[in-house]
Amino acid sequence: MQSFHIRYRNTQGTLMRILNAASRRALDLPSVQAEPAEHDHQVTLALDVNQKQVGQLYREWYSIADVIQVNSGAPAIAWTAAHPPVGVAAEESRAAARA
Amino acid sequence: MLKGADIVLKCLRAEGVELVFGYPGGAIMPLYDALEGSGVRHILTRHEQGAVFAAEGYARVTGEVGVAMATSGPGATNLVTGIADAKMDSVPLVCITGQVRSALIGTDAFQETDVFGVTLSLTKWSRLVRTIDEIPEAIAEGFYWARNGRPGPVVIDIPTDLLKAKKEFSGPMKFAPHARPADAKADGGFTDTIVGLLQQSAKPVALVGAGAKLSGAIPELRRLLDDLSVPTFATVHGLGAVPPQAPYYLGMVGMHGTRAANMALHETDLLMVFGARLDDRVTGDPSRFAPYAKIVHFEIDPAQLDRVRPCELSVVGNLADTIPAFQAELRRHSLPDFSEWRAVACGDERAELDPRGLAQPTIRFLDELFSRLPQESVVLADVGQHQMWAAQRYRSSSPRGFITSGGLGAMGFALPAAVGVQLAKPETCVLCVSGDGGFQMNIQELATVHRLGLPVKMVIIDNKYLGMVRQWQQLFYQRNYAETDLSDNPDFVEIAKAYKIHSFRLNEDAMREFPVSTETGDQIDRFLRSPEPELLVFDCAPEANVFPMVPAGAALSEMLLEEEPSQ
Numbered sequence: 001m002q003s004f005h006i007r008y009r010n011t012q013g014t015l016m017r018i019l020n021a022a023s024r025r026a027l028d029l030p031s032v033q034a035e036p037a038e039h040d041h042q043v044t045l046a047l048d049v050n051q052k053q054v055g056q057l058y059r060e061w062y063s064i065a066d067v068i069q070v071n072s073g074a075p076a077i078a079w080t081a082a083h084p085p086v087g088v089a090a091e092e093s094r095a096a097a098r099a
Numbered sequence: 100m101l102k103g104a105d106i107v108l109k110c111l112r113a114e115g116v117e118l119v120f121g122y123p124g125g126a127i128m129p130l131y132d133a134l135e136g137s138g139v140r141h142i143l144t145r146h147e148q149g150a151v152f153a154a155e156g157y158a159r160v161t162g163e164v165g166v167a168m169a170t171s172g173p174g175a176t177n178l179v180t181g182i183a184d185a186k187m188d189s190v191p192l193v194c195i196t197g198q199v200r201s202a203l204i205g206t207d208a209f210q211e212t213d214v215f216g217v218t219l220s221l222t223k224w225s226r227l228v229r230t231i232d233e234i235p236e237a238i239a240e241g242f243y244w245a246r247n248g249r250p251g252p253v254v255i256d257i258p259t260d261l262l263k264a265k266k267e268f269s270g271p272m273k274f275a276p277h278a279r280p281a282d283a284k285a286d287g288g289f290t291d292t293i294v295g296l297l298q299q300s301a302k303p304v305a306l307v308g309a310g311a312k313l314s315g316a317i318p319e320l321r322r323l324l325d326d327l328s329v330p331t332f333a334t335v336h337g338l339g340a341v342p343p344q345a346p347y348y349l350g351m352v353g354m355h356g357t358r359a360a361n362m363a364l365h366e367t368d369l370l371m372v373f374g375a376r377l378d379d380r381v382t383g384d385p386s387r388f389a390p391y392a393k394i395v396h397f398e399i400d401p402a403q404l405d406r407v408r409p410c411e412l413s414v415v416g417n418l419a420d421t422i423p424a425f426q427a428e429l430r431r432h433s434l435p436d437f438s439e440w441r442a443v444a445c446g447d448e449r450a451e452l453d454p455r456g457l458a459q460p461t462i463r464f465l466d467e468l469f470s471r472l473p474q475e476s477v478v479l480a481d482v483g484q485h486q487m488w489a490a491q492r493y494r495s496s497s498p499r500g501f502i503t504s505g506g507l508g509a510m511g512f513a514l515p516a517a518v519g520v521q522l523a524k525p526e527t528c529v530l531c532v533s534g535d536g537g538f539q540m541n542i543q544e545l546a547t548v549h550r551l552g553l554p555v556k557m558v559i560i561d562n563k564y565l566g567m568v569r570q571w572q573q574l575f576y577q578r579n580y581a582e583t584d585l586s587d588n589p590d591f592v593e594i595a596k597a598y599k600i601h602s603f604r605l606n607e608d609a610m611r612e613f614p615v616s617t618e619t620g621d622q623i624d625r626f627l628r629s630p631e632p633e634l635l636v637f638d639c640a641p642e643a644n645v646f647p648m649v650p651a652g653a654a655l656s657e658m659l660l661e662e663e664p665s666q
């Protein structure tokens with residue numbers, strides 16, 4: 001189980017789009033907590049995902065218009081590039097992608 | 100004071116909209132009431148799906164945002180396939196839907212559908228407008244998201260009472276997105292890496308997708324490819340981005356791609372991808388896709404990266420920015436000599452389809468048709484066997500010269516999309532190639548073609564089957580042709596006549612002589628040059644197949660070149 005923290009502007013449908021990225025992959029959503037965070041909002045999700053899905057989810061969340069930032073794990077790692085978080089080793093990721 | 104409907108139309112004009120496609124109904128009546136004198140021309144289709152595909156056709160050929168309108172409930176749900184199509188193929192599209200009165204929302208009122216919810220996962224952005232004050236902002240933001248970044252569909256749902264309400268209107272708005280800390284864009288550093296990868300490579304190739312035309316960077320891309328001169332191929336949406344006569348060009352890649360392209364992609368050690376999603380129709384079995392290659396992926400949408408497998412290098416950004424940077428760096432270095440590899444990949448031995456395939460009358464017919472088209476024509480293909488034959492045989496140098504529903508594969512797309520293309524390009528020859536199955540999915544748009552007097556040239560490749568499904572049934576389901584027989588098709592020539600459209604039939608025998616007879620050639624020429632809409636029905640052999648074909652789940656190197664016994 002991995003936790004994800006997604007900061008977003010609380011505009012119409014943004015939270016639903018975030019959740020949809022998980023539900024379209026048939027991922028269970030055992031824990032969802034959304035709350036105001038400073039001037040924005042943040043949702044924390046716990047998801048049982050493989051490394052390939054981690055990369056896909058990061059990129060899909062980030063392509064949503066009002067998503068500001070995506071972090072994962074504890075301690076949270078800011079994801080600021082077009083790649084999965086640094087914690088995802090290239091070899092693991094490659095193997096997962098081929099799985 | 101202006102009504103909400105007038106404000107919508109003024110905001111559309113401010114976004115440069117001159118043409119909208121739609122179908123009226125209860126909740127959107129106030130908007131229709133305001134159309135006259137607004138400067139926005141409305142095109143009435145005969146089904147909302149026709150409207151959204153027509154808007155897509157307009158958007159795909161111009162690069163501008165296409166606009167479709169429909170009423171609440173069934174009107175809105177009939178747009179859904181077009182919205183999904185626009186999402187898959189990155190088409191800038193804004194759909195404006197009427198909604199039941201604000202006070203009735205959530206009560207299951209007559210013709211109420213949660214269109215915002217229904218389309219949430221298919222749209223790039225959407226808004227259910229809550230007050231008349233939100234209308235200018237919603238339209239400005241909707242158009243921004245539809246056309247910026249990776250283009251896509253937007254839905255703006257407006258309750259009917261807001262269209263009738265009045266307010267002071269201070270003018271259209273401009274939307275500026277909030278900056279995000281992590282807006283990933285390629286910096287200059289990637290150019291060193293990619294040149295380094297090229298210097299280590301013995302068999303580099305380039306794959307061109309829709310992003311090339313969407314970015315507007317075709318001249319830059321062509322200059323780069325000329326400099327690289329490595330074997331190059333295109334996805335179905337990349338066709339036309341590379342001149343087909345370029346000595347390094349191998350045609351379409353993927354499930355029905357050319358043998359040469361698929362073999363080069365299988366053998367390459369460095370795959371440079373320019374604006375393509377790398378979906379399964381391009382990759383075949385992902386675990387055996389380009390098995391020896393490092394991948395460099397130029398892409399505007401980070402969500403498309405590393406989907407099939409991780410890239411060696413991802414270059415996020417608009418090709419209009421990243422290609423010139425790459426080319427500038429490239430010109431400062433010398434590259435290995437790739438001529439031997441190019442000679443192998445582009446050699447005659449791999450260059451053509453199976454000769455038996457070429458002799459097929461349908462392919463000969465399409466070759467005749469395409470060879471007689473005026474320059475700068477636009478060909479639309481529906482979905483199925485004819486689509487792949489057309490993609491294989493139409494050799495256009497025009498980046499927006501071949502239009503089809505590639506990602507979603509929506510049958511019924513081509514005829515209404517041709518309406519949008521012809522309206523956008525009134526002087527251009529627009530050829531719409533459909534199958535007998537797909538044509539019947541939006542056959543009602545013959546009325547739109549007739550009403551507008553659009554000189555669309557329509558071709559039905561009539562094999563009296565759902566041909567592509569039947570081909571799979573033949574090859575992979577022991578010829579169990581379950582529910583694909585359309586032998587009781589109507590007489591399309593008579594149907595066209597009922598719509599007051601001239602129509603005629605050609606059969607395969609006309610294509611058995613090579614070259615075709617003068618009489619047949621003249622018939623085709625007259626058809627293509629007629630100033631009126633016309634329909635040509637070509638009777639195709641029921642069991643003609645599309646080859647090469649990579650079976651689902653196979654590697655690109657395992658393409659079938661001809662029929663094999665059913666397994």
